[in-house]
Amino acid sequence: MTEHYQHRARKRFGQNFLHDAGVIDRILRSIHAKPEDRLLEIGPGQGALTQGLLASGAQLDVVELDKDLIPILNQQFGGKSNFILHQGDALKFDFTSLNAAPNSLRVVGNLPYNISTPLIFHLLNNAGIIRDMHFMLQKEVVERLAAGPGGGDWGRLSIMVQYHCRVEHLFNVGPGAFNPPPKVDSAIVRLVPHAVLPHPAKDHKLLERVVREAFNQRRKTLRNTLKALLSNAEIEAAGVDGSLRPEQLDLAAFVRLADQLAIQPPPVAD
Ligand code: SAM
Numbered sequence: 001m002t003e004h005y006q007h008r009a010r011k012r013f014g015q016n017f018l019h020d021a022g023v024i025d026r027i028l029r030s031i032h033a034k035p036e037d038r039l040l041e042i043g044p045g046q047g048a049l050t051q052g053l054l055a056s057g058a059q060l061d062v063v064e065l066d067k068d069l070i071p072i073l074n075q076q077f078g079g080k081s082n083f084i085l086h087q088g089d090a091l092k093f094d095f096t097s098l099n100a101a102p103n104s105l106r107v108v109g110n111l112p113y114n115i116s117t118p119l120i121f122h123l124l125n126n127a128g129i130i131r132d133m134h135f136m137l138q139k140e141v142v143e144r145l146a147a148g149p150g151g152g153d154w155g156r157l158s159i160m161v162q163y164h165c166r167v168e169h170l171f172n173v174g175p176g177a178f179n180p181p182p183k184v185d186s187a188i189v190r191l192v193p194h195a196v197l198p199h200p201a202k203d204h205k206l207l208e209r210v211v212r213e214a215f216n217q218r219r220k221t222l223r224n225t226l227k228a229l230l231s232n233a234e235i236e237a238a239g240v241d242g243s244l245r246p247e248q249l250d251l252a253a254f255v256r257l258a259d260q261l262a263i264q265p266p267p268v269a270d
Contacts, residue, residue, distance in 0.1 A: 007046060009180055013066050014112020018048040018136075020177035027188060028052040030170055031108060031134050038100050042090045042109035042119065045069060047076050049108060054080055058106075061098055063090045091118055095126040103195075105129050110136040113182070117141070117157060120191075127164050133191040134170075142169050142187035149250045155215050159251055160208065163199065165191040199255040207258035214246035214254070221245060226257070234260050 009015040018024055027049060033039060035057030044050040044062040046069065053060050054077060061084045064073060070087050077083045086093065090109075098105065107123060107130060116137050123130065137145075145161050146169040147153035161167060168190040175181035201207040210229060217225050223232050223242035235242040238260040240253050249257075 007068060007072060010066065014043075014114050015045060015066070016110075016178040016180060016182045017045050018110055018177055019179045020173075023173055023177040024048055024052065026171065027110075027134070027136070030188060030190065031106070033058045033106065037106050038098075038104050040095075040098065040105055040107045042107065043112060044073055045110070047073060049110060050077060050083075053108065054083055058082065060084070061086060063088060063093050065089050091115055091122055093122075095123070095129065098129075100129045102128055103131050103193075106131050107133040108135075113138045113141075113184075120157075120161060124161070124164050124193075127193040130193050132193075133165075135189050135191070136173065136186050137189055138182075139172055139185040139187040142189045145169075145189055145191070149248060151247065154247050155218070156211050159211050159254055161191065162251055163197070163201075163204075163207065163255075165193050167191055199252045201255045201258045202262040203258065206261045207255060210258045210261060211254055214249075214257075218246050222249070222257075229261055230257065 009017060031053070033053055033056035037056070037058035039053055039058045039060045041050060041053060041060060041062040044064050050060070050062060050073070059082045062073070063086045064070065065088065067087060070085065073085055078085070095105070111119060116135070120135075123133065141157070144153045144155060144157045146167045147158045170188040170190055173186040173188065175183070175185065210226065213229055214222060214225050221243050222235055222240065222245070225246065226235060230238075232242045235257065238253070238256040240249065240257060
């Protein structure tokens with residue numbers, strides 16, 4: 001892509017634009033968009049991925065926050081019938097307004113690192129319309145998303161995302177692929193919402209609460225960290241050893257704890 005615009009990258013919008021054609025191509029091949037697909041790109045920036053996504057023939061909606069990039073995107077892609085541009089904050093975007101069929105929306109984004117976790121949670125609230133998601137994220141975040149129990153990466157993010165999705169760490173991308181280069185390594189992750197939840201909780205909110213509480217002090221035993229929510233007897237009734245630390249439990253065990261809590265939920269915290 002020729003760089004004929006003069007846009008100064010803004011730090012507050014997390015702007016690190018992809019310029020490595022090999023990396024762009026590898027991302028597009030991982031997504032493998034087809035003409036019948038319904039795509040949503042978060043933060044198209046100067047269109048590094050947008051161009052190839054549109055070339056697939058798929059219908060593409062994009063959400064970009066930076067007003068200064070809107071004319072640049074319109075000039076480049078405004079004439080294409082499969083392109084719809086929304087100016088605004090993806091964290092506040094109403095994904096149901098896209099009227100996508102269940103399990104159809106394919107979400108893509110080289111995400112601003114400062115919004116990646118809240119954005120993933122916002123998208124998971126709409127998991128029913130999403131077919132898959134491909135994101136460029138900080139490598140450490142991808143490692144946490146893809147982690148299994150037993151290590152320091154396993155925590156609230158891994159558990160709540162794996163509750164909803166299968167997670168695949170596809171490949172890593174060094175800082176040199178971006179302009180300006182970020183200070184950290186990046187990676188591409190694929191998230192695929194489960195057709196049927198493998199470990200459904202009776203109440204999803206209680207699962208969030210148990211996981212948040214447990215990992216608030218990850219060095220302590222569950223008996224200690226969950227004291228305000230469950231007695232040791234209740235923890236054991238869920239088939240969990242209260243002397244373990246939170247990072248030793250798998251998703252299924254957290255769901256059993258949440259279901260135990262559902263029997264007699266505590267008052268809602270402030
Ligand atoms: N996709 C482009 C690329 O790969 O070169 C740009 C990636 S850049 C890391 C992140 C983009 O997200 C920027 O264009 C930035 O303006 C935009 N952005 C930042 N915060 C946003 C938000 N809350 N909602 C939508 N877009 C946002």
